[in-house]
Each structure stands twice: as C-alpha cells, then as structure tokens.
Amino acid sequence: MRSIPLHFRGEISVKIAVLQRKDVREKVFGAHHLALLREWGEVALNEGSANPTEEEARSLIAGADVAITSWGCGPLTERVLDAAPNLKLVLHAAGTVKPIVTDAMWSRGVRVSNATEALGKGVAETALGFTIVSLKDMWRLSRDTREGGWDPGPRVREVYGLTIGVVGAGRAGSHYIKLMRNFDVRIVLYDPFVSPERARDMGAEKVELETLLRESDVVSIHLPSLPETHHMFDAARLATMKDDCVLINTARGSVIDEDALVAELSKGRLYACLDVTEPEPPAEDHPFRRLPNVTLTPHIAGAVNNGMGRIAQAVVDDLKAYTEGRPLSGEVRAEQMHLLA
Known part of the structure; x- marks a missing residue:
C-alpha cells in the first residue's frame, strides 16, 4: 500500500482525526506529542467530555487519512468509515483493538496498529x-x-x-x-x-x-x-x-x-x-x-500516569514508520484477531 509522504511542506494536506474524548487524550498525549502529529498535517481533536457516539465519530473522522482511537472509542462501523473514504491507517492508543475493529476496516484495506508493545x-x-x-x-x-x-x-x-x-x-x-x-x-x-x-x-x-x-x-x-x-x-x-x-x-x-x-x-x-x-x-x-x-493492586501494570507517554510515543513512531514505508511496530492483521485479548 502506498505510504503518505513523511513531510508535506504544503504539497499535500493530510488530516489526522483524534477520536478519543478530551480527558483520555490529555492523559495519553502531551503537547509535544500533538506537535509531532501536526508535522504531518491537520489534527482534528475531540473536545467532548463523553465517549464519541457513532454520529460524533462520523463528524470527527470526516475526510481523515489517519484516525487515532483509544479507550472509550466504539467500533469504526461501515457508516463511520463512509465519512472517511480515504482513511488508510488507524492508530489505537491503547491495547486490544477489539473494541474498534470491524470487518469493514479489513475489507477497505485500512491498516491497524496498537500500543501493546508500549x-x-x-x-x-x-x-x-x-x-x-x-x-x-x-x-x-x-x-x-x-x-x-x-x-x-x-x-x-x-x-x-x-x-x-x-x-x-x-x-x-x-x-x-x-x-x-x-x-x-x-x-x-x-x-x-x-x-x-x-x-x-x-x-x-x-x-x-x-x-x-x-x-x-x-x-x-x-x-x-x-x-x-x-x-x-x-x-x-x-x-x-x-x-x-x-x-x-x-x-x-x-x-x-x-x-x-x-x-x-x-x-x-x-x-x-x-x-x-x-x-x-x-x-x-x-x-x-x-x-x-x-x-x-488495582490494575496498575502497564501505563499509569507518566507511563501513558509511552503510548503516545508509540502512536507517533508508527505514524512515522508508515509514512516512511517501514513495518509498523504495533500492526494488527485480520488473521490475528482471534488470538488477541
């Protein structure tokens, strides 16, 4: 699949839709992470305080080339994907992708990556x-x-x-x-x-x-x-x-x-x-x-507080890898879904 160029320099405008609600985004992404994302193009943020509904996800993802999801995001259904016909990549800033992946994503050739390594x-x-x-x-x-x-x-x-x-x-x-x-x-x-x-x-x-x-x-x-x-x-x-x-x-x-x-x-x-x-x-x-x-202990393994930054960096790193045509560290394929948590 053709990659997005790493630096656009005004030649191509790429839209990155960040779907997770505001408080989740702020726990995961620091200002410097968002600044790195903006190097690739326009970044549309969800400023809502509740998990996005299907209709809200459609509005946020409209026209996007890349979507970033996380905890609280629902499935990217056929209807949601119809709003983003050029969507190429979904970066899940969390662990298991099961809450957001649908068959429609695979049939459209959308690639999916998560932050399980982080x-x-x-x-x-x-x-x-x-x-x-x-x-x-x-x-x-x-x-x-x-x-x-x-x-x-x-x-x-x-x-x-x-x-x-x-x-x-x-x-x-x-x-x-x-x-x-x-x-x-x-x-x-x-x-x-x-x-x-x-x-x-x-x-x-x-x-x-x-x-x-x-x-x-x-x-x-x-x-x-x-x-x-x-x-x-x-x-x-x-x-x-x-x-x-x-x-x-x-x-x-x-x-x-x-x-x-x-x-x-x-x-x-x-x-x-x-x-x-x-x-x-x-x-x-x-x-x-x-x-x-x-x-x-109350489920503290993994990312808690400052450790959330690892997740954001994993998203940034996989976006960069995609733009450069390199393998994605967290890529998930359709045939792996039955083995995931």
Whole structure:
C-alpha cells in the first residue's frame, strides 16, 4: 500500500482525526506529542467530555487519512468509515483493538496498529518489581518491622539460582524475559506459539506448562483472555506448584480459577501478586483482600500516569514508520484477531 509522504511542506494536506474524548487524550498525549502529529498535517481533536457516539465519530473522522482511537472509542462501523473514504491507517492508543475493529476496516484495506508493545513494557516492569520484592519477602518484613520486629526469617531469597517460569511470550512476556536475563536465573517458557529455537533466542527454555509449574520458583502469567485460557490455572495445576512459589498475574483475571487459588493460598504455601482479578474490583469481602500471602493492586501494570507517554510515543513512531514505508511496530492483521485479548 502506498505510504503518505513523511513531510508535506504544503504539497499535500493530510488530516489526522483524534477520536478519543478530551480527558483520555490529555492523559495519553502531551503537547509535544500533538506537535509531532501536526508535522504531518491537520489534527482534528475531540473536545467532548463523553465517549464519541457513532454520529460524533462520523463528524470527527470526516475526510481523515489517519484516525487515532483509544479507550472509550466504539467500533469504526461501515457508516463511520463512509465519512472517511480515504482513511488508510488507524492508530489505537491503547491495547486490544477489539473494541474498534470491524470487518469493514479489513475489507477497505485500512491498516491497524496498537500500543501493546508500549503497554507490555510497563506490564513487564511491574512483574519484575513483584518478582524482586516478593522473593525478598518485603511485604511481610515491612509489616513485621512496623510492629517492632527485625528478623528477616528464612523466606528471603535473592534473584539468583532460581527458575523463573513465564507463561506467554507476547509483548509483555517477551519483555519480562528480556528483563530477567539481567539476573543469574534459569528462565523457562510455556507458549504453544513459540518454537524451541525462538525461545532459545529469547534466552528461555521452552517447556510444557506442567513442567514449568512443577519446577519454577516464580511463575509470571502473560496471557490474553481467550476461551482457551479461561481458568487455565485450575485446582490441579495450582496444586503442582512448588512450596513458596510466587505466582504473579499482571495479565487477565480470567486465566485463574480464583476459588481454587484461594483454597491453595489458604494452605499458606504459595504467595500471589495479583494486579488483575475477575471481576475488577473484587468484592469488599473477597479473601484476596485479607489473606496475608496475597499482594493485591488495582490494575496498575502497564501505563499509569507518566507511563501513558509511552503510548503516545508509540502512536507517533508508527505514524512515522508508515509514512516512511517501514513495518509498523504495533500492526494488527485480520488473521490475528482471534488470538488477541
């Protein structure tokens, strides 16, 4: 597909429609990001305080060559696309594109890109933080020292000589592997879509899920929410995990059978760091809120506050790549949709 020239210098006027509501845009895009977008042409902003309706999306996208979507944007239906017959590219300033993609986009040859790589870095960094702090047993030690204690106890461990299990090698999982390669640990990976050779190139050893659960000191989950992954971590699999294993979930709450996890955690032999639950938030009286071997955070993995700038930069970078005829870092193709979260 022919790309848009990188610099127009008055020769071509390209319209970029930013569809997300104003508060979402301002959380993601700084003034410098918008200035970069304006180097490519006219930028039309949604100044509304509510998510755009189909009619509002039609008005915003009218005549656009490029559209930028994000959280709160609805599907780009045939009717919406009719208002932008020259639309070539949709840049989704968020993770999954499922809320905005329609068959009409594929049939019209509109290319789609998202910011999962940018989000994945934040998720991986959060998982790394959980890994270090949990192995050091800092959660318990912080509580105990506030109550007058000063004994580290036997559960403090270094990130050394251990086996780190990674379940899923998408954007977040692969970056977590990259981060863990800075430590003297064995990294094992379960991902049916990754070959042993590819796993080796990443710095991991491909194994079956049961082997990973049986041998790992830390298990970090990086899976999409799909029918195939629903409650993948069930009672039988949780029971195979090593004593004192740290289970980290920064992916989707649906991949864990939470009743089974509560039963296993109640035995006191595992530790769980849960950034996601099913549903969110969990009920006020949910055992996750009171079990001493659970760290529960309110879905902070990924982009939060200043980390949102990563998303905006990913959008700018993919727009530049498109104009230069280079591959898009976050491109999503129609045949990949069934595998996305």
